Each structure stands twice: as C-alpha cells, then as structure tokens.
Amino acid sequence: MVIRALQDTTRDQVSSAGTHHRLADAEPGPALERDVPLWLQGSDTAVAALAGRLADGWMVDLEEVGLEGLATLNEVLDHAATDAGRDAREVRRSVTLARGDAADISALVALVVDHGVSSLVLRVGTDDVTTLRTFLDDVAPAIREGAERALPQGALSSRPVRRADARARRRPGIAYNEVPEELAGTAVEPGDAAFGKVRSTYLRGGDPGLVLRPRTVAEVASAVGFAREHMHLPLGIRSGGHGISGRSTNDGGLVIDVGGLDDITVLDEAARLVRIGAGARWRDVARALQPHGWALSSGDYGGVGVGGLATAGGIGFLSRKHGLTIDHLRAVDMVLADGTVVRASATENTELFWAARGAGANFGVAVAFEFVVDEVDEVGWAQLAFQAPDPAAYLEAFGRVVADTPRETTPFLILGQGVAQLMAMVDSSDPGVIVSQLQPFAEIAPLVQQQVVIAPYAAVMNMFPETAHNGRGEPVSRSAFTREITPGFASASADLIRSGASHWYQIRTVGGAVADIAPDATAYTHRDANFALAVMGSNAQRLDRWFEPVRRHASGLYLSFESDRHPDRIADAFPPATLDRLRRLKAKLDPHNLFQDNFNILPAHDHTRSAT
Numbered sequence: 001m002v003i004r005a006l007q008d009t010t011r012d013q014v015s016s017a018g019t020h021h022r023l024a025d026a027e028p029g030p031a032l033e034r035d036v037p038l039w040l041q042g043s044d045t046a047v048a049a050l051a052g053r054l055a056d057g058w059m060v061d062l063e064e065v066g067l068e069g070l071a072t073l074n075e076v077l078d079h080a081a082t083d084a085g086r087d088a089r090e091v092r093r094s095v096t097l098a099r100g101d102a103a104d105i106s107a108l109v110a111l112v113v114d115h116g117v118s119s120l121v122l123r124v125g126t127d128d129v130t131t132l133r134t135f136l137d138d139v140a141p142a143i144r145e146g147a148e149r150a151l152p153q154g155a156l157s158s159r160p161v162r163r164a165d166a167r168a169r170r171r172p173g174i175a176y177n178e179v180p181e182e183l184a185g186t187a188v189e190p191g192d193a194a195f196g197k198v199r200s201t202y203l204r205g206g207d208p209g210l211v212l213r214p215r216t217v218a219e220v221a222s223a224v225g226f227a228r229e230h231m232h233l234p235l236g237i238r239s240g241g242h243g244i245s246g247r248s249t250n251d252g253g254l255v256i257d258v259g260g261l262d263d264i265t266v267l268d269e270a271a272r273l274v275r276i277g278a279g280a281r282w283r284d285v286a287r288a289l290q291p292h293g294w295a296l297s298s299g300d301y302g303g304v305g306v307g308g309l310a311t312a313g314g315i316g317f318l319s320r321k322h323g324l325t326i327d328h329l330r331a332v333d334m335v336l337a338d339g340t341v342v343r344a345s346a347t348e349n350t351e352l353f354w355a356a357r358g359a360g361a362n363f364g365v366a367v368a369f370e371f372v373v374d375e376v377d378e379v380g381w382a383q384l385a386f387q388a389p390d391p392a393a394y395l396e397a398f399g400r401v402v403a404d405t406p407r408e409t410t411p412f413l414i415l416g417q418g419v420a421q422l423m424a425m426v427d428s429s430d431p432g433v434i435v436s437q438l439q440p441f442a443e444i445a446p447l448v449q450q451q452v453v454i455a456p457y458a459a460v461m462n463m464f465p466e467t468a469h470n471g472r473g474e475p476v477s478r479s480a481f482t483r484e485i486t487p488g489f490a491s492a493s494a495d496l497i498r499s500g501a502s503h504w505y506q507i508r509t510v511g512g513a514v515a516d517i518a519p520d521a522t523a524y525t526h527r528d529a530n531f532a533l534a535v536m537g538s539n540a541q542r543l544d545r546w547f548e549p550v551r552r553h554a555s556g557l558y559l560s561f562e563s564d565r566h567p568d569r570i571a572d573a574f575p576p577a578t579l580d581r582l583r584r585l586k587a588k589l590d591p592h593n594l595f596q597d598n599f600n601i602l603p604a605h606d607h608t609r610s611a612t
C-alpha cells in the first residue's frame with residue numbers, strides 16, 4: 001500500500017501508520033512512465049488470498065502445486081479479489097514450468113484457457129539453449145495459436161486491465177472500454193502511474209480524462225476517430241505541450257499526444273530538405289541539423305514542440321535573416337477530422353497548405369513536416385543586461401536601433417521594472433560583424449552585464465534543460481504586433497510594466513525576411529510587423545486593464561502568444577479576408593468543428609457543438 005501511495009502523484013502527501021512501514025507527510029513521485037506491478041510468489045492459500053486482495057500478479061511453481069492445486073489456489077485468489085471489490089482479471093497469473101512440462105502443448109494451452117495463466121516461465125539450465133529455442137520458436141507460438149482457437153475472439157487482447165482504484169478515477173462520458181486496441185496499450189488514464197507526467201502542460205494545469213499517445217500515423221487516425229465519438233468533450237492536440245494558451249490539456253476531456261512521432265530525417269542532402277515529426281522538440285531538431293551545418297529558425301526555447309509552433313508561425317532568433325519557421329515549409333502531412341491522411345504542399349491540397357501555415361491547428365493533426373532548412377554556420381549569441389529606469393525611453397531607443405540593424409541580427413527584449421535583458425543572435429561567425437551589429441544595442445543604456453559568444457545555433461537551443469511539465473492554473477498571456485515602437489506604444493508599455501499587472505514583457509523582433517513574403521501567401525498575415533509583443537500576468541482582468549492601452553497602439557496578434565480565446569482575438573489574428581477564407585476551408589474539412597478547443601475558426605456555415 002505504501003509503494004502504491006508513493007507512486008500516486010495526484011496526491012500531495014502520503015502518511016502511513018502501518019505496523020511495518022510508517023510514513024509522515026512523504027511527497028509522492030517522481031511520476032513514472034508506467035505502473036510498477038506488484039507480484040507475489042507462493043503456493044499456499046494465504047499468498048493466493050493476499051495476491052487476490054492486493055497484488056497485480058501471482059507466481060506459482062507448477063511442480064509444487066500440480067494442476068489441481070493450481071485450480072484451487074486460483075479459486076481462492078478469485079474470491080479474495082472479488083471480496084475486495086476487484087475484478088479478478090486484474091491479477092495476472094504466472095506459472096513456472098519444469099523442463100519436462102514444456103513439450104505437452106495441449107496441457108500448456110489448457111493452462112491458459114482453463115486456468116487463466118497469462119505467462120509461462122520455463123525453468124532450464126543456463127546452457128540448455130536447445131530447449132529454450134524450441135520453447136520460443138515452436139512451443140510458444142503453438143500455445144498462442146491453440147489459445148486463440150479455444151478462447152472467444154479478443155480474449156487474448158493486450159489491453160491493460162486496470163485496478164479497481166484506477167478505474168474509479170475514470171471520468172464520465174468516455175468509452176474507456178472502446179479505446180481502439182492499437183491505442184489501448186499506450187493510453188493514459190487518470191488512475192495510471194504515468195498520469196502525473198501527461199496531465200499538465202508547461203504552463204497550464206490539467207486533469208484530462210484520457211490521453212491517447214499514438215505512435216504511428218494510422219494510430220493518429222484511429223485516435224481522431226475515437227475523438228469523433230466524443231464530440232461532447234474537450235479535445236486537446238499536443239505535440240510538445242508548450243502551448244501558451246494551454247489548450248493541449250483540459251479537464252475531463254481527451255488529449256491526442258503525438259509526442260512519439262518525433263523522427264527527424266534528411267530527405268535530400270543537396271536540397272537541404274528535412275522531414276520532421278510533429279512530436280520532435282526544436283532542441284532535437286537543432287541538434288540533428290548541426291552536423292550538416294544547417295539550422296531551422298524556430299523560437300527562443302528548445303523545449304517547444306514542432307507541431308504547435310510549425311502550424312502557427314515560428315518567430316525565432318533567425319527570423320529577420322531567414323523568415324518564420326512556416327516560411328521554410330514545403331509539405332505537411334495531416335490527419336483530417338474524418339480520419340483521412342493528406343499531404344498539403346504547393347501542388348497538393350494547396351488551400352490546406354496555405355491554411356496550415358498560421359492556422360493549422362484548426363484543420364487537423366499535423367503528423368510530419370518537410371522543411372527546407374538554412375545553411376547556418378556558428379552564430380553570434382549575446383545576452384546583455386541594462387539599467388532601464390525609464391522603460392519608455394529604453395523601448396523607443398531599442399526601436400530606433402532595430403530599424404537600423406541589418407537582418408543578420410534578431411534581438412529579443414525582456415523589459416522589467418528598472419532592468420532590460422536583451423538576447424540577440426547574429427547570423428555570422430565573424431567577430432567583426434557580430435560586434436559591429438551589437439554595439440548600437442550596447443549603447444542604449446548603461447550595461448550591467450554582458451556576454452557574447454560564438455556558438456552553434458544548437459547550443460543556444462539547448463541552453464535550458466527540459467523539465468517535467470508541471471503547469472498549474474490558467475496561463476494569462478496577451479499578444480500584439482506593431483510596425484514601430486511609437487512614443488504612445490512605449491508609454492503605454494511603461495505604464496503596464498510599472499503597474500505590476502505583468503511579470504513578463506517581451507518583444508521579439510520580426511521584419512526582414514519575414515516581410516519578404518506576401519501577406520496573403522500564408523494564413524499568418526502580419527508580415528509588415530517589426531515587433532511581436534508577448535505579455536504575461538496572473539490576473540486576466542488586471543492585465544487587460546493595462547494591456548488595452550498598449551493594444552490601441554498596436555495591430556493584430558500572434559496566436560501562439562495569446563491565451564484569450566474570445567472571437568475578437570481571432571479577428572485580431574486574421575484580417576477579414578483571411579478569416580473568411582479560413583472559415584470556408586474549415587466548413588469543407590472540419591464541418592462539425594472537431595478541432596475547436598484552441599483558437600476556434602468557426603466553419604462558414606456553423607452547425608457545430610457549442611464553441612467554447
């Protein structure tokens with residue numbers, strides 16, 4: 001009981017005043033990938049009864065108990081399990097065989113069919129390779145075949161049988177027993193050990209009813225089919241779990257987590273064409289590309305997942321030189337709401353290809369992306385800290401310097417009360433170029449700290465170690481774009497920073513190569529913006545009070561930095577013509593609005609479940 005309680009990371013503390021083990025306020029964890037099953041071994045009725053009451057498995061030696069004894073002990077175990085309110089199938093039975101028992105296939109089939117044995121252990125000398133080979137190659141398949149023939153269809157399913165306490169945590173409205181066979185083994189329910197690892201995202205606390213973890217495209221299609229049968233529940237689509245709105249988790253709904261589809265493959269070395277699974281993280285992408293002398297601009301944090309970022313935009317440290325992540329996309333494979341798998345590119349499903357680059361999450365589950373990546377040598381990487389007692393003055397000066405800075409340099413600025421922190425990447429390994437492009441930034445205000453290094457892009461993406469996703473509560477984030485930092489924008493920003501309503505004020509620079517793409521070429525339209533603002537707080541009302549004046553000096557927003565899912569924000573993200581076009585496509589590809597639980601684009605003729 002103590003081990004079980006310590007594995008249960010949904011509990012805050014564990015205490016036990018047992019005879020043998022005492023604990024006071026112990027902290028459970030760490031969250032495990034799967035339950036550690038507890039097995040008992042023994043051939044007397046006391047052990048069988050205890051196994052029935054508490055264990056996940058029971059082992060017995062056939063030589064010791066014989067077939068009759070096995071039947072009797074099995075009965076004892078079954079009764080004890082039922083008396084304890086358990087399903088007797090929860091307790092797996094394992095029988096150890098002597099070498100001589102291994103030849104009688106019909107007797108072994110009977111162990112499975114008549115005695116419910118699910119694993120057979122053969123006791124042989126370590127040098128008896130011949131017996132082992134025969135058992136594995138001939139006997140085991142014959143037993144399986146015989147048992148399949150004798151038992152009703154599906155009885156030999158690999159579907160895990162969960163303990164009663166785990167089943168008690170199931171949420172209403174989910175057909176747990178109908179989870180497709182191929183997904184059942186990796187699915188995580190609230191009572192499973194792995195739940196603590198998958199329930200929340202990086203920023204948002206969650207309590208979903210079921211997390212499906214497909215490992216292949218066919219399994220993703222199957223998960224989408226299961227979700228279609230649960231239209232009444234929230235549906236989160238998760239790749240890396242770093243979504244700022246936190247909608248890749250929910251309360252009582254389903255999550256389809258494609259984190260396992262994380263292959264990174266070079267398709268064409270000469271063309272620098274790379275295929276990347278939606279579940280890969282940008283740190284892994286950077287690491288995989290580095291030996292080729294390549295990089296793909298993503299963002300400022302290597303733990304972010306490919307699926308969420310590459311369907312929204314991707315404002316990264318190489319954006320001014322090389323454009324957004326989506327500007328490198330040549331094709332994407334998606335599972336649509338009806339379960340079909342399509343490829344979208346400049347020549348196939350072109351409307352979807354347009355939509356996938358900026359509004360992809362509304363149209364399906366992206367499973368793989370093909371990007372043309374850039375040749376990037378080592379880069380200049382700067383972290384500068386300044387005194388900034390007058391945030392408005394600092395911001396205006398920063399805006400002026402950015403306007404005169406060549407594309408090679410992409411700075412991101414975090415501004416707080418009295419301090420400014422600037423991170424900038426210069427796409428050059430030439431110290432002269434790096435210093436000359438950074439010097440004007442260094443002169444904005446008194447420097448309190450500076451570090452400039454020449455490093456591979458992958459080193460910057462791997463700067464922060466990945467931590468378990470332990471988000472709590474609701475993230476509160478606001479976003480806006482602006483072409484320039486006007487005095488009005490700077491002064492409203494300074495008021496916001498001084499108000500304390502925000503604990504995070506960050507401006508990423510865009511423009512440059514981002515603006516080389518026509519606004520209607522992709523669903524991400526804000527090509528003329530030079531600055532993307534992200535502001536985070538803990539109280540939405542309070543933050544909005546101070547953010548609204550900033551918004552009045554800005555235009556549009558980047559959905560990936562927003563958490564307010566009000567329709568006005570959708571209208572800010574997509575100008576009317578873009579939104580109309582997206583809604584028409586949505587009506588075609590997802591008319592029943594299956595994919596609605598992040599920033600929802602309503603189908604043109606809306607006849608859906610109620611939008612949240």
Ligand SMILES: Cc1cc2nc3c(=O)[nH]c(=O)nc-3n(C[C@H](O)[C@H](O)[C@H](O)COP(=O)(O)OP(=O)(O)OC[C@H]3O[C@@H](n4cnc5c(N)ncnc54)[C@H](O)[C@@H]3O)c2cc1C
Pocket residue numbers: 201202203236237238239240241242243244245246247248258278298299300301303304305306307308309311312313314315316360361362364365366367560561598599
């Ligand atoms: C610390 C941090 C730093 C960040 N830095 C940057 C940055 O520099 N530049 C930038 O552009 N963004 C940045 N972001 C925002 C980030 O790009 C988005 O939040 C992105 O959605 C996260 O992707 P994910 O797969 O990790 O998230 P998830 O939480 O897994 O998914 C977020 C949302 O994306 C959609 N989605 C996820 N996977 C798929 C899929 N396979 N198919 C279709 N839709 C899918 C769903 O709507 C989901 O709710 C940052 C976020 C964090 C938390």
